[in-house]
Amino acid sequence: MKVVNQEQIEKWDLEDPLASKRLAFSLPDNIVYLDGNSLGAMPSGAKLRAKTVLDEQWGNDLITSWNKHHWIDLPLTVGNKIAPLIGAASGQVVCCDSTSINLFKVLSSAMALQKSRSVVLSLAGNFPTDLYMVEGLASVLGEDACHLKLVDESALENALNVDVAVLMLTQVDFRSGRLLNMQRLTQLAHEHGILVIWDLAHSAGALPIELDACEVDFAVGCGYKYLNGGPGAPAFLYVAQRHHNNVTQPLKGWMGHKHPFAFSAGYEQANDISQYLCGTPNVISMSILDAALDVFSDVSMYALREKSVALSELFITLVEGNSSLSELHLVSPRDAKLRGSQLAFRHEHAHAICQALIHYGVIADFRAPDILRFGFTPLYLRYQDMLKSTDILAKIIRQKIYQHPQFNLQQKVT
Amino acid sequence: MKVVNQEQIEKWDLEDPLASKRLAFSLPDNIVYLDGNSLGAMPSGAKLRAKTVLDEQWGNDLITSWNKHHWIDLPLTVGNKIAPLIGAASGQVVCCDSTSINLFKVLSSAMALQKSRSVVLSLAGNFPTDLYMVEGLASVLGEDACHLKLVDESALENALNVDVAVLMLTQVDFRSGRLLNMQRLTQLAHEHGILVIWDLAHSAGALPIELDACEVDFAVGCGYKYLNGGPGAPAFLYVAQRHHNNVTQPLKGWMGHKHPFAFSAGYEQANDISQYLCGTPNVISMSILDAALDVFSDVSMYALREKSVALSELFITLVEGNSSLSELHLVSPRDAKLRGSQLAFRHEHAHAICQALIHYGVIADFRAPDILRFGFTPLYLRYQDMLKSTDILAKIIRQKIYQHPQFNLQQKVT
Numbered sequence: 001m002k003v004v005n006q007e008q009i010e011k012w013d014l015e016d017p018l019a020s021k022r023l024a025f026s027l028p029d030n031i032v033y034l035d036g037n038s039l040g041a042m043p044s045g046a047k048l049r050a051k052t053v054l055d056e057q058w059g060n061d062l063i064t065s066w067n068k069h070h071w072i073d074l075p076l077t078v079g080n081k082i083a084p085l086i087g088a089a090s091g092q093v094v095c096c097d098s099t100s101i102n103l104f105k106v107l108s109s110a111m112a113l114q115k116s117r118s119v120v121l122s123l124a125g126n127f128p129t130d131l132y133m134v135e136g137l138a139s140v141l142g143e144d145a146c147h148l149k150l151v152d153e154s155a156l157e158n159a160l161n162v163d164v165a166v167l168m169l170t171q172v173d174f175r176s177g178r179l180l181n182m183q184r185l186t187q188l189a190h191e192h193g194i195l196v197i198w199d200l201a202h203s204a205g206a207l208p209i210e211l212d213a214c215e216v217d218f219a220v221g222c223g224y225k226y227l228n229g230g231p232g233a234p235a236f237l238y239v240a241q242r243h244h245n246n247v248t249q250p251l252k253g254w255m256g257h258k259h260p261f262a263f264s265a266g267y268e269q270a271n272d273i274s275q276y277l278c279g280t281p282n283v284i285s286m287s288i289l290d291a292a293l294d295v296f297s298d299v300s301m302y303a304l305r306e307k308s309v310a311l312s313e314l315f316i317t318l319v320e321g322n323s324s325l326s327e328l329h330l331v332s333p334r335d336a337k338l339r340g341s342q343l344a345f346r347h348e349h350a351h352a353i354c355q356a357l358i359h360y361g362v363i364a365d366f367r368a369p370d371i372l373r374f375g376f377t378p379l380y381l382r383y384q385d386m387l388k389s390t391d392i393l394a395k396i397i398r399q400k401i402y403q404h405p406q407f408n409l410q411q412k413v414t
Numbered sequence: 415m416k417v418v419n420q421e422q423i424e425k426w427d428l429e430d431p432l433a434s435k436r437l438a439f440s441l442p443d444n445i446v447y448l449d450g451n452s453l454g455a456m457p458s459g460a461k462l463r464a465k466t467v468l469d470e471q472w473g474n475d476l477i478t479s480w481n482k483h484h485w486i487d488l489p490l491t492v493g494n495k496i497a498p499l500i501g502a503a504s505g506q507v508v509c510c511d512s513t514s515i516n517l518f519k520v521l522s523s524a525m526a527l528q529k530s531r532s533v534v535l536s537l538a539g540n541f542p543t544d545l546y547m548v549e550g551l552a553s554v555l556g557e558d559a560c561h562l563k564l565v566d567e568s569a570l571e572n573a574l575n576v577d578v579a580v581l582m583l584t585q586v587d588f589r590s591g592r593l594l595n596m597q598r599l600t601q602l603a604h605e606h607g608i609l610v611i612w613d614l615a616h617s618a619g620a621l622p623i624e625l626d627a628c629e630v631d632f633a634v635g636c637g638y639k640y641l642n643g644g645p646g647a648p649a650f651l652y653v654a655q656r657h658h659n660n661v662t663q664p665l666k667g668w669m670g671h672k673h674p675f676a677f678s679a680g681y682e683q684a685n686d687i688s689q690y691l692c693g694t695p696n697v698i699s700m701s702i703l704d705a706a707l708d709v710f711s712d713v714s715m716y717a718l719r720e721k722s723v724a725l726s727e728l729f730i731t732l733v734e735g736n737s738s739l740s741e742l743h744l745v746s747p748r749d750a751k752l753r754g755s756q757l758a759f760r761h762e763h764a765h766a767i768c769q770a771l772i773h774y775g776v777i778a779d780f781r782a783p784d785i786l787r788f789g790f791t792p793l794y795l796r797y798q799d800m801l802k803s804t805d806i807l808a809k810i811i812r813q814k815i816y817q818h819p820q821f822n823l824q825q826k827v828t
Contacts, residue, residue, distance in 0.1 A: 028476070042468065042473040047469070053645075059455075063449045097693075099693055104665060128679060136665055136681070231480075232697040233698075234696070253543050263781065265545055266549075278512060280645075283644070
């Protein structure tokens with residue numbers, strides 16, 4: 001068991017090359033925020049941008065802002081700003097709609113490219129909305145043309161065969177934080193002629209991703225978690241350049257038209273990534289996300305990952321070193337190379353403990369039925385926050401504070 | 415030809431029962447804004463709400479705001495606030511996604527209810543994205559199961575027959591402002607067993623709508639035009655209560671699940687209107703729309719319509735009374751009962767005239783190839799604005815100011 005003391009932890013904070021990034025966020029006082037994997041904290045630049053978009057753009061320049069302030073370009077501007085964070089060359093990422101809807105688009109595209117195959121393979125524990133969207137697509141294509149097959153991770157590689165049209169995986173599991181091997185799984189899938197869709201909801205902005213280098217076909221991701229774009233921020237999608245001339249998708253809104261302002265009666269899809277746009281872009285939210293992404297402009301995703309691992313390793317060390325916390329069972333892989341930027345622990349009273357943590361200023365997350373989730377956002381978390389939060393957690397469990405009725409309320413929301 | 419003088423116009427403004435509503439908006443000085451049909455002006459309450467959502471909610475209360483500030487309820491809260499504006503009883507309207515995507519959902523529902531029919535009937539001049547979404551749905555259902563038939567308005571009633579599954583119409587035409595008879599067309603369609611979808615993009619918030627009384631089946635609409643929800647605001651959809659237990663739609667995101675936070679692997683659709691939700695709601699934009707709708711809380715849609723008609727009639731009178739404006743050809747119906755809250759005029763140099771109008775502080779709108787559009791939002795427009803804008807328009811045309819090279823730039827955006 002490693003021993004860490006307060007002095008050591010303070011030293012790490014002093015030497016942290018990302019320490020100054022905390023100043024780019026507007027954080028409440030005396031709160032340790034370990035839920036950036038559900039909703040990222042607010043960058044001060046995002047708040048300023050919201051004011052500009054409202055006062056100067058919408059309020060003053062009104063409709064002329066579509067050109068004057070480049071509103072019409074936002075989906076591609078923001079997409080191209082996300083691209084380097086996920087290892088994508090420019091022109092392959094677009095910001096729009098929600099993760100679920102973007103998944104429907106790329107799933108439709110992938111299935112249309114795989115006419116002779118019908119199986120969408122995924123993991124049983126994948127985030128439910130991803131699985132539901134396959135059900136949704138199957139409901140229009142018909143079960144013969146599209147059906148979902150779920151396996152456990154141990155059975156995944158053996159399930160890759162010529163019946164499978166699409167392998168749809170979430171890179172980091174929302175519950176356990178398990179990080180899948182994107183390169184290996186994409187390559188294995190391709191060897192069987194399978195197209196691959198990665199959901200980056202819990203990885204984009206949290207760790208280095210190499211979509212182009214891994215030859216991924218399609219990806220989707222979320223703007224409001226590690227990208228800090230604000231509650232319900234627009235999502236994004238990636239389609240590899242090599243597919244742009246061969247794909248189609250059914251949500252054929254006017255913004256995906258080759259010439260949206262020709263107002264022609266027939267749909268002619270754009271031949272670049274903007275063919276994945278549908279309705280009018282959500283300017284206010286997309287502008288806020290655009291500004292939030294500026295926090296990443298001088299951040300190496302490798303340096304970010306290094307700190308993310310150091311934070312979570314420290315958290316585990318502190319939990320393991322505290323006998324009051326022996327009731328917590330680590331659900332996440334113990335090997336940091338196999339984890340995203342979060343930790344999950346099982347406890348019978350996880351929900352009540354989570355409520356008590358929030359009460360004492362440590363914002364964590366609960367996932368049914370018995371999972372306590374802690375997300376580590378290296379941009380605004382300090383090593384001292386790991387000490388403070390585990391101390392409070394230990395007190396809540398040791399003194400059984402979670403048994404108080406006030407901590408046994410209804411579930412909260414991601 | 416009626417004659418109106420400045421004194422008469424000033425008197426109308428003084429006597430206008432909606433005059434004080436202008437104070438609820440944050441409008442730029444010295445601008446006449448005749449483009450609320452593209453992007454509504456900013457209500458001051460919306461701006462304040464944005465500040466609260468950012469500073470107090472996202473910034474301070476972070477993830478806990480989903481419950482504490484009722485973020486999770488926003489789609490239904492906002493839907494129920496829109497409902498009375500469109501003649502819908504509570505529980506039938508939900509705010510989400512974009513108009514295009516919502517149209518895809520209700521089109522899918524309607525086609526699934528009409529298994530033995532395949533035609534979606536619409537008007538040739540309908541807003542293109544509506545037609546594109548039918549193409550998109552046909553691309554997954556197959557042309558045998560779904561195909562679009564377009565007719566001119568004169569042929570519409572005769573085209574209603576037992577082959578038609580769905581009649582999909584926009585209540586107010588985006589170009590001409592032509593207002594269709596919702597009650598008559600819905601009733602005629604029903605007589606042939608046809609389900610009806612109305613797109614309210616150019617009518618919601620502009621005139622009284624009676625969805626329930628007209629027994630409409632489905633409707634969609636836009637949050638950023640006459641509802642003043644901000645650029646790219648979330649849209650809404652309506653599904654009549656009588657269909658709630660029989661419908662399905664393919665965009666089966668977790669927010670449409672009966673128990674989203676059970677995180678179960680199989681989709682079980684909610685049995686109320688929330689079955690039409692998909693991904694995580696866009697909290698910031700939806701909150702802004704929520705606040706914007708408060709402007710309507712004490713407004714009678716009949717009083718609003720009365721002023722809308724009076725404004726547009728005055729505008730026509732002023733155009734017709736000015737010999738410099740004889741080059742403008744009214745494309746909208748001359749009878750106010752057949753128009754929405756906008757006027758369209760044809761002119762060979764419409765685009766350049768529109769640019770010149772903007773330069774001189776009159777924000778109007780151009781629609782290819784040769785249409786000048788003027789939208790009349792009774793909440794913030796005055797009778798004197800009709801005089802000012804037609805005076806400037808007359809000067810631009812009389813002096814051929816539009817011929818200046820600076821007014822011959824690229825097209826603007828709705």
